[in-house]
Amino acid sequence: MRFTDKCVVILGGNAGIGLAAARQFAAEGARLALTGRNAETLHAAAEELGALAVRADMGDVGQTRAALGEIEAALGGIDVLFVNAGVGGFAMAPDVTEAFWDEIHTVNLRGAFFAIQQALPLMRDGGAIVITGSIGSVAAVPGNVAYAAAKAGLRAMARIVAKELLPRRIRVNLISPGPTDTEIFKRDATPEAIAGMKAMFAEVVPLGRMGTAEEVASAALFLASAEAAFINGVDLYVDGGCLELG
Structure with missing residues (x-):
């Protein structure tokens, strides 16, 4: 019950x-506020x-401002702010359009920064901010230039x-997931395509599988908790060893 009576706001919590x-914050006693599209x-x-x-x-600064006012x-x-909302997309450098670049950066970088800025007056001293980054900010993955630049x-x-x-x-820290089995990963994909991607990631990830949303979330809760009171400014890779062992 690390978060009993703590106010936890998750941007992109749906x-x-x-x-x-x-779910994990609620199980540990938090009073929750969630946003999403x-x-x-x-x-x-x-x-x-x-x-x-x-x-x-x-991605809409005005909507975030209004949501925080309602919260x-x-x-x-706010005791804990978890900035998790984001969008993805792949395009090789010659194919990146201005609209594609702006769509990704408007949410992942611009939107995240101004959400934090607007939340600061509501944050209690001694609180914690956790941000969802990506190992893509470090890994050189072809087709990931716009997303990687935003996360970097x-x-x-x-x-x-x-x-x-x-x-x-x-304290402000990041979690950077590697390949993670979420609904976004499965969206608009056939069962055969999903199985193929899982098999491919099993070859790429040193631990031999994709991560789960719950495993990544547990890292976020750790960084938000008093257990991480002496951890600040880190980028915690939750990637099955992709960056360090791959």
Whole structure:
């Protein structure tokens, strides 16, 4: 019960890693607020967990501002902010359009930064911010240039914000997942394609399988908890050894 009576806000808490984290935070006593773009999955998560749900697209700074205002009115200050919302997409460098680049960066970097900026007045001193990055910010994966650039920028931003927040004792850390078995991975794919991708990742990941949303979420909870009180500004790879052993 590491989060009893703590106010935990998860931006992008209606599916995948965010939903897995929401379930774990709720099981440990947190008072939860969730945001997301999909009203149906957001409502279902709120019903399941007894959480406050506010529909908001993190790519829209105005929507994030309004959502945080609603959260403040309902729950008060924030103890833990988990910035998990994000979008993906692959394109080789010659095929990247301005619209494609902007779509990814508007959510993954610009949206994440301004969400943190707007949440800071609501954060209680001694709190924690956890951000979902990606091993793509370090790994040189062909076709991943736009996404990797956004996540690399996010990593740099997080470390600077962590240093600026030292006087308030608010820790800022990232989790960077490797190949993870979530619904996004399965979206619009046939069972045969999913099986093929899982087999491919089993060859790539040193541990021989994809990670689960729950495993990544557990790392987020650790960094948000008092157990990580002496950990600040890190990028924690949750990737089955891809970067260090691959």
